[in-house]
Amino acid sequence: xxxxxxxxxxxxxxxxxxxxxxxxxxxxxxxxxxxxxxxxxxxxxxxxxxxxxxxxxxxxxxxxxxxxxxxxxxxxxxxxxxxxxxxxxxxxxxxxxxxxxxxxxxxxxxxxxxxxxxxxxxxxxxxxxxxxxxxxxxxxxxxxxxxxxxxxxx
Numbered sequence: 092x093x094x095x096x097x098x099x100x101x102x103x104x105x106x107x108x109x110x111x112x113x114x115x116x117x118x119x120x121x122x123x124x125x126x127x128x129x130x131x132x133x134x135x136x137x138x139x140x141x142x143x144x145x146x147x148x149x150x151x152x153x154x155x156x157x158x159x160x161x162x163x164x165x166x167x168x169x170x171x172x173x174x175x176x177x178x179x180x181x182x183x184x185x186x187x188x189x190x191x192x193x194x195x196x197x198x199x200x201x202x203x204x205x206x207x208x209x210x211x212x213x214x215x216x217x218x219x220x221x222x223x224x225x226x227x228x229x230x231x232x233x234x235x236x237x238x239x240x241x242x243x244x245x
Contacts, residue, residue, distance in 0.1 A: 093121035094176065098133040107186035108134045108204055112245070116205050119241060120212045128177030130215055132208070133184070140185035155188040156207050158214035182211035202238070205245075209237050 095117055099105050117132055135143070137153045145151045147159070160180040184207050193203040213230055220228040225235060 092127055093118060093125055094129040095121060096129075096131045098131060100133065100135045100139055104134040104136070104186050107190065107200065108184070112201070112204070113208065115245060116208045116241060117212070119244060120209050120237065123237070124212050124216050125177075125179055128179050130179040130212075131181045132211070133181065134186055135183050137185055137187045140183060140188065143183060153185055153188055155185055155192055156211055157183045158211045159183075160215050160217070179215040182208075182215065184208075184211065202242075205241055206234065206238055209234050209241065213237075 097110055097113055097117070099108070099110075113132065121130070140157070141151065141153045143157055144154050147157065158180065159182075161178050184204075186204075189203050189207055190200055192198075193200045196203070198206075213234055218230040218233070220230040222228055223231070225231045
């Protein structure tokens, strides 16, 4: 079973990331990719995203998503200790950048939200990509296939 917390840094962010949709999508994707364990999914402002990106990646700019897998650098999947639930990590999504992406790529805000949820959970599972080439990167190819499948079940 998958368990997760949804956190909104600011109540205004709920307008861009409907909690019911986020819960359904994260449940489906989490079960499909991670199978069990827990993670958090936070929606943050541009200021917070810039700060986190600078602190953890040394990049002083806003990005759409940051994923902090608790097992970065270790073998996947994480092993629970003493019967405790597996902890996968944390996903931060900047809804302002999400909306910019949607406009830039001529997709809807909803589609981009679902794409970022999938993207973050794939990173938690240990998947990674070197480029943003949706035609060549295995993780991004899988992401887009999962997006189509998710859209069909929501």
